[in-house]
Amino acid sequence: MKKVEAIIKPFKLEEVKDALGDIGIEGMTVSEVKGFGRQKGHTEIYRGSEYTVDFLPKIKIELVLPDSQVEAAVAAIIKTAKTGKIGDGKVFVSSVEEAIRIRTEEKGEAAV
Amino acid sequence: MKKTLFILSLLATLFCVGSAVRAADAPAPERTVQERLEDLEAYVNNGARNASTNAPTKIAGAGPGHNAWQMASAALVLFMTLPGLALFYGGLVRRKNVLSVLAQCLGIAGLVTILWWLCGYSLAFHNGGKFFGSLDWMFLRGVDSTPNTDYGAWVSHNVFSMYQLMFAIITPALIIGAIAERMKYSAVLLFIAGWMFVVYFPLAHMVWGVDGFMNGVWNKDAGIKAIDFAGGTVVHMSSGWSALILCLILGKRVGYGKEPMPPHNMVLCMVGTGMLWVGWYGFNAGSAVAADGVAANAFMTTTLATAVASFVWPMAEWVVRGKPSILGFCSGAVAGLVVITPACGFVNTNGAIIIGIAAGLIPWFACYKIKSWFGYDDALDTWGVHAVGGTLGAFLTGVLATPTVNANLDLNLKGVVGSSLWIEQIKAIGITLTLAVVGTAIVAYVVKAIIGLRVEEEVEVGGLDLSEHGEEGYHGA
Numbered sequence: 052m053k054k055v056e057a058i059i060k061p062f063k064l065e066e067v068k069d070a071l072g073d074i075g076i077e078g079m080t081v082s083e084v085k086g087f088g089r090q091k092g093h094t095e096i097y098r099g100s101e102y103t104v105d106f107l108p109k110i111k112i113e114l115v116l117p118d119s120q121v122e123a124a125v126a127a128i129i130k131t132a133k134t135g136k137i138g139d140g141k142v143f144v145s146s147v148e149e150a151i152r153i154r155t156e157e158k159g160e161a162a163v
Numbered sequence: 164m165k166k167t168l169f170i171l172s173l174l175a176t177l178f179c180v181g182s183a184v185r186a187a188d189a190p191a192p193e194r195t196v197q198e199r200l201e202d203l204e205a206y207v208n209n210g211a212r213n214a215s216t217n218a219p220t221k222i223a224g225a226g227p228g229h230n231a232w233q234m235a236s237a238a239l240v241l242f243m244t245l246p247g248l249a250l251f252y253g254g255l256v257r258r259k260n261v262l263s264v265l266a267q268c269l270g271i272a273g274l275v276t277i278l279w280w281l282c283g284y285s286l287a288f289h290n291g292g293k294f295f296g297s298l299d300w301m302f303l304r305g306v307d308s309t310p311n312t313d314y315g316a317w318v319s320h321n322v323f324s325m326y327q328l329m330f331a332i333i334t335p336a337l338i339i340g341a342i343a344e345r346m347k348y349s350a351v352l353l354f355i356a357g358w359m360f361v362v363y364f365p366l367a368h369m370v371w372g373v374d375g376f377m378n379g380v381w382n383k384d385a386g387i388k389a390i391d392f393a394g395g396t397v398v399h400m401s402s403g404w405s406a407l408i409l410c411l412i413l414g415k416r417v418g419y420g421k422e423p424m425p426p427h428n429m430v431l432c433m434v435g436t437g438m439l440w441v442g443w444y445g446f447n448a449g450s451a452v453a454a455d456g457v458a459a460n461a462f463m464t465t466t467l468a469t470a471v472a473s474f475v476w477p478m479a480e481w482v483v484r485g486k487p488s489i490l491g492f493c494s495g496a497v498a499g500l501v502v503i504t505p506a507c508g509f510v511n512t513n514g515a516i517i518i519g520i521a522a523g524l525i526p527w528f529a530c531y532k533i534k535s536w537f538g539y540d541d542a543l544d545t546w547g548v549h550a551v552g553g554t555l556g557a558f559l560t561g562v563l564a565t566p567t568v569n570a571n572l573d574l575n576l577k578g579v580v581g582s583s584l585w586i587e588q589i590k591a592i593g594i595t596l597t598l599a600v601v602g603t604a605i606v607a608y609v610v611k612a613i614i615g616l617r618v619e620e621e622v623e624v625g626g627l628d629l630s631e632h633g634e635e636g637y638h639g640a
Contacts, residue, residue, distance in 0.1 A: 095425055097255075097490050098530040098544055102423035 090138035226317030232454035239445025240329035251435030259626025315452035340543035341406035389591035395505025403550025415540035464515035472499025475523025501552035514563035561588030
């Protein structure tokens with residue numbers, strides 16, 4: 052089992068979600084997050100005052116998948132979330148030791 | 164005997180003639196139909212009742228149309244503060260301080276009303292002297308529904324008093340924009356109470372009191388023949404310059420210039436701006452104290468100047484900084500309203516457009532550049548908009564006023580309007596500025612000595628809402 056975490060631009064969420072659905076992924080966790088990387092923040096100006104806002108809004112998608120689906124999922128995310136401009140985000144893949152479905156107490160890949 | 168009879172008959176004749184005269188006196192004299200028609204015409208034209216006859220007028224009370232407009236105007240001016248200004252300012256502060264601004268506006272409304280009832284109205288509007296009224300209307304004694312013809316032939320005196328009260332409420336409320344987010348609530352109330360007596364009541368009397376020192380339109384003996392239709396000096400200059408002095412004495416907010424202090428809700432700010440604009444029709448057109456042609460002209464000039472300024476300010480931003488901002492539209496609208504205020508009943512459409520353009524550019528420059536050059540922390544730009552705008556308006560009124568839209572300018576100002584009026588306006592500007600600056604400094608230092616002006620640093624960082632009022636503006640996210 053692997054966990055795939057993708058930080059993407061907010062306006063790409065729908066496209067990414069549909070692409071993941073198309074390759075048979077049935078669940079995901081999405082959160083609105085803030086952060087910065089190479090893109091840095093933006094400036095806001097209110098009358099004479101100028102403020103630099105370091106943290107930009109992004110969307111984080113978390114998927115826990117059987118090993119067999121990981122490659123396709125990462126490819127789908129990269130394909131749909133890419134604009135080619137700075138700030139497109141990142142994908143992280145890590146190992147997951149255990150998963151348990153609370154309702155049935157199934158464990159491992161059966162639970163994800 | 165003959166002689167006695169003669170004397171008796173003479174006395175009888177005299178008695179008869181006497182009683183005949185008394186009999187003619189006995190029924191109250193009646194106004195003729197002609198005179199009654201003249202009274203009606205006076206009502207329609209907002210003129211004075213016919214005073215050439217001893218017969219009492221049959222319409223001694225208020226004229227319904229004028230009175231209705233004045234009551235509506237008073238409510239509109241209150242609406243400018245509650246909630247217009249409260250939301251305009253409330254949206255511009257950080258979320259931890261939104262309630263403190265609302266509390267200041269509400270507190271001022273109550274406090275100033277009590278002072279007005281106590282003796283404020285009397286000091287400002289009763290005749291008595293050049294600089295102060297008298298105490299004859301203390302507790303609003305005798306201020307009833309009959310018109311006081313010094314101020315409005317057809318508007319109830321109590322309605323006029325309440326209308327002027329709304330001005331007395333919004334003026335100190337404007338000051339709190341400069342001192343937002345750091346002043347102790349008790350200090351705000353104590354400062355305002357003192358400021359009303361030292362600055363507002365005397366200034367209102369000088370400019371609008373029937374025997375006021377700077378009431379050029381109505382007082383033929385005015386020392387300075389200046390004009391101020393709806394409060395450029397009394398309201399905007401006084402609050403704006405006082406705001407600057409108070410924020411200098413108070414000091415900057417903790418972290419000013421180092422940490423971001425953006426508005427927490429531009430939507431509230433825009434909603435408040437819209438309410439200010441709507442309410443300002445009561446402020447400006449209502450200042451005619453009648454639903455007459457002068458009010459109609461003020462309504463139009465207010466619209467033109469405000470719309471132009473609300474457009475010019477963001478366009479200037481667009482040119483200089485690349486984007487037109489919502490705060491730019493809102494600030495431009497308020498600046499336009501401020502600058503047209505002293506002029507609205509005295510200028511024509513061309514004057515209004517010129518004022519609108521000036522209002523969009525000069526206060527914008529004050530907020531955009533001058534503030535950062537000097538580095539004072541006028542949190543919400545009360546000085547940039549109200550002091551600069553009020554001063555600009557008072558001056559431009561002197562240049563652009565014309566008797567063609569307001570015949571009252573011919574009463575005591577013939578030969579002044581259109582020639583030396585701008586000099587009189589500069590004198591009025593000088594007196595207003597001096598009174599605001601000196602008065603504010605005195606009251607502020609007295610309050611500082613008695614209870615202190617600022618909250619503790621810990622309170623300021625945590626926000627005034629929780630510490631000063633025990634409430635939060637927003638729960639949850």
